[in-house]
Amino acid sequence: MHIHKRILVTGGAGFLGSWLCERLLERECMVICLDNYFTGTRMNIEHLMDNKNFEIMRHDVTFPLFVEVDEIYNLACPASPIHYQHDPVQTTKTSVHGAINMLGLAKRTRAKIMQASTSEVYGNPAIHPQEESYWGNVNPIGPRSCYDEGKRCAETLFFDYRRQHNLRIKVARIFNTYGPRMHPNDGRVVSNFIVQALRGEPITLYGDGSQTRSFCYVEDLIEGFLRLMDSPDDFTGPVNLGNPGEFTIRELAEKVVAMTNSSSEIIFKPLPKDDPERRRPDITLAKERLGWEPTIKLEDGLVKTIEYFERLIREFGNTCKG
Ligand code: NAD
Ligand code: UDP
């Protein structure tokens, strides 16, 4: 008999989680998709619901969970500044208590466990591009700290569970990722600009738009997750996963306006506090250890993302509620 791997995806109804569940089902894994629907939606996973290997569980990772699994991808955590600053105490609890519970589960079941960490652990980076050995420049008491420090503490817990309990851990430091099923109202730059451009509303550029980011298309990123999980046990990371192509936010705004044939004007708004000036992953480690690098160019990924938001606006109207 063919034995299916049993895989738990926390935050499975979110943007990245839904793509991951889809890929795992294609590999004929049994997938438990766990979510409390804080930012995720059932709509993201509706197309998977008929699959007999797919199971949905409403649960909050800050509470213990007892299931039997072989692998855990721990993605549960609001990811955009608007969402993670909405209830900052809950954000830190989700990262820290969530990590403790999922690590406890991995310890009991001896499952392999991957943490969705973030480039935010580098804070406003003093070195550029960022490599994994850089310890970061993070404000511990600012408005972004609940997210940044929560994720840093989760990394600490992962490495201590490995040292103390010999767990098989994997830590991915994810850089800005975009694509279909991003939340239309979460304030992240790619979704904001596309939705504004499609509605003919002003494009809101924060600061002077000279800050930079590197944007990875979601399917490239998910391939990185799978390769990391499948890598040998002695490779724990942390490993940067992101696209090293670096763009100013102004360049992104101009690209989106041009690609949507939009009549929107670009307007300037104040730069949020602690907004990092630049960010680009050094992906040497991922290339060497995982044979991974992104393959989808920003323009090509934007085409697919624009198509998605066009459809969303057509189906749900200008409220764009998903
Ligand atoms: P998302 O908000 O779409 O997904 C997060 C999911 O977690 C949502 O479905 C949400 O409902 C769920 N969730 C939140 N708190 C929970 C809790 N306490 N219990 C159970 N479920 C909970 O965001 P995303 O972009 O898909 O991000 C997924 C993961 O990747 C997050 O951990 C995020 O920090 C990390 N990440 C994402 C990016 C990016 O650019 N998208 C970059 C760096 C890191
Ligand atoms: N835990 C869980 N599921 C399990 C095993 C543990 O949710 O299958 C939780 C448990 O409630 C505990 C946490 O994970 O709070 C950490 O577990 P660990 O065994 O490391 O710690 P201990 O139970 O000794 O405090």
Ligand code: UDP
């Ligand atoms: N940004 C912007 N206009 C927007 C939304 C974001 O200029 O409508 C900027 C934001 O200030 C930041 C960059 O775009 O410099 C990326 O923001 P996002 O929230 O997507 O990600 P993060 O700051 O977490 O990298």
